Amino acid sequence: MGKQSFDASKEHALQLDQQDELASFRDEFYIKEDSIYLIGNSLGLLSKRAEKSLENLKESWKEYGIGGWTEGENPWFYMSEKLGEMSAPLVGAKPEEVIATGSTTVDLHQLVATFYKPEGKKTKILADELTFPSDIFALQSQLKLKGYEPAEHLVQVKSPDGRIVEEDDIIDAMTDEIALIMLPSVMYRSGQVLDMKRLTEEAHKRGITIGFDLCHSIGALPHALSEWGADFAFWCNYKYVNAGPGSVAGIYVHEKHLGEAPGLAGWFSSDKNKQFDMDHQLTPATTAGAFQIGTPHMLSLAPLKGSLEIFEEAGIDRLRKKSLRLTQYMMDLVEHELKDYGFEIGNPREDHRRGGHVYLEHPEAARICTALKANKVIPDFRNPNGIRLTPAALYNTFEDVWNAIHILKRIMDEEQYKQYENKRGVVA
Numbered sequence: 321m322g323k324q325s326f327d328a329s330k331e332h333a334l335q336l337d338q339q340d341e342l343a344s345f346r347d348e349f350y351i352k353e354d355s356i357y358l359i360g361n362s363l364g365l366l367s368k369r370a371e372k373s374l375e376n377l378k379e380s381w382k383e384y385g386i387g388g389w390t391e392g393e394n395p396w397f398y399m400s401e402k403l404g405e406m407s408a409p410l411v412g413a414k415p416e417e418v419i420a421t422g423s424t425t426v427d428l429h430q431l432v433a434t435f436y437k438p439e440g441k442k443t444k445i446l447a448d449e450l451t452f453p454s455d456i457f458a459l460q461s462q463l464k465l466k467g468y469e470p471a472e473h474l475v476q477v478k479s480p481d482g483r484i485v486e487e488d489d490i491i492d493a494m495t496d497e498i499a500l501i502m503l504p505s506v507m508y509r510s511g512q513v514l515d516m517k518r519l520t521e522e523a524h525k526r527g528i529t530i531g532f533d534l535c536h537s538i539g540a541l542p543h544a545l546s547e548w549g550a551d552f553a554f555w556c557n558y559k560y561v562n563a564g565p566g567s568v569a570g571i572y573v574h575e576k577h578l579g580e581a582p583g584l585a586g587w588f589s590s591d592k593n594k595q596f597d598m599d600h601q602l603t604p605a606t607t608a609g610a611f612q613i614g615t616p617h618m619l620s621l622a623p624l625k626g627s628l629e630i631f632e633e634a635g636i637d638r639l640r641k642k643s644l645r646l647t648q649y650m651m652d653l654v655e656h657e658l659k660d661y662g663f664e665i666g667n668p669r670e671d672h673r674r675g676g677h678v679y680l681e682h683p684e685a686a687r688i689c690t691a692l693k694a695n696k697v698i699p700d701f702r703n704p705n706g707i708r709l710t711p712a713a714l715y716n717t718f719e720d721v722w723n724a725i726h727i728l729k730r731i732m733d734e735e736q737y738k739q740y741e742n743k744r745g746v747v748a
């Protein structure tokens with residue numbers, strides 16, 4: 321789409337929606353028609369199918385009581401494995417390499433406890449300075465548990481501009497002191513996509529184990545973890561995957577590591593046929609199931625089934641294509657309509673480096689977000705000056721994007737944001 325030929329009319333937005341082969345998926349979701357939900361990267365909306373699979377879980381509990389573990393259509397005892405299998409296409413893995421379990425941060429603890437094996441000179445962990453705080457806290461505490469001082473043993477690659485981290489700088493930091501690398505697939509603020517294939521190759525050339533946090537890419541873009549040879553990955557399922565607040569997360573471990581004992585063991589790490597032997601000698605599962613700890617949180621797991629069925633139908637490649645068109649359209653509209661209002665587009669522009677959201681920077685971002693919410697456009701604010709706008713490919717429309725940007729323009733023209741204080745809420 322050349323700049324000269326950009327059509328900024330509302331009719332064009334409606335036309336794009338008419339041509340959208342994924343448009344019907346919007347009907348699968350509970351959408352508030354009087355508002356524009358652009359925060360699917362923080363908490364995805366409820367779908368009718370996720371509601372149904374949650375409902376089915378409730379019914380199986382009513383019907384079978386404890387028998388639900390092994391009886392009924394979806395025996396609970398095997399659900400984590402089944403949902404791992406269903407998640408595998410989203411991360412480009414083999415079914416046995418994926419398990420639905422735990423929560424994001426707990427899963428990171430598990431993976432670092434398993435794969436961080438300091439030895440000789442190789443004692444450090446490599447991350448980046450823009451990473452989500454929870455991940456950093458987990459890495460720091462894992463270092464302390466092994467008796468290392470985080471200030472010295474956690475190496476964080478610098479960002480040149482507070483938005484992105486250069487792959488070249490990460491590779492330069494892969495010294496012979498690094499034992500483990502943990503990086504995000506997509507930066508949670510700027511939406512930068514890291515080249516996971518290249519980073520994995522470079523890490524392995526140097527004999528370093530590497531894993532990724534997929535929180536901002538799972539359900540938004542395709543991965544080929546298994547083919548790339550990535551050692552491990554983990555993610556939440558409540559953002560683009562729409563499985564509900566605090567839903568059970570996911571772990572991937574490359575098949576070459578399957579059979580290794582988990583760093584944090586529990587009885588659900590067991591080979592399923594041995595688990596009820598009640599032996600004090602753990603026989604770990606030979607699948608990614610070994611990285612489970614205790615009894616699965618069935619109520620938080622159940623909605624994932626319905627959510628993943630939707631992804632099976634829509635296909636992650638088609639969703640990524642639509643997502644790129646939506647975010648491109650949003651950036652084009654921002655440039656067309658909001659030129660002189662002090663906004664800067666803080667996400668990378670190129671398709672292969674741009675995740676699922678647009679990141680607008682503005683000195684008044686906090687109160688502009690408050691004004692957007694007062695106008696029923698739901699963005700999220702990220703300290704200190706960022707507005708994340710996520711048109712989710714499963715349920716947002718080009719018309720949503722057009723309306724949101726025009727509402728934003730009105731807020732700026734009328735200086736509506738000046739009614740509010742320029743500070744964030746408790747959860748923002």
Ligand SMILES: *Cc1c(COP(=O)(O)O)cnc(C)c1O
Nearest residue numbers: 423424425452454508533535556
């Ligand atoms: C959302 C997110 C998390 C959240 O972790 P929880 O344990 O689910 O609270 C962690 N890391 C990243 C990069 C995230 O975006």
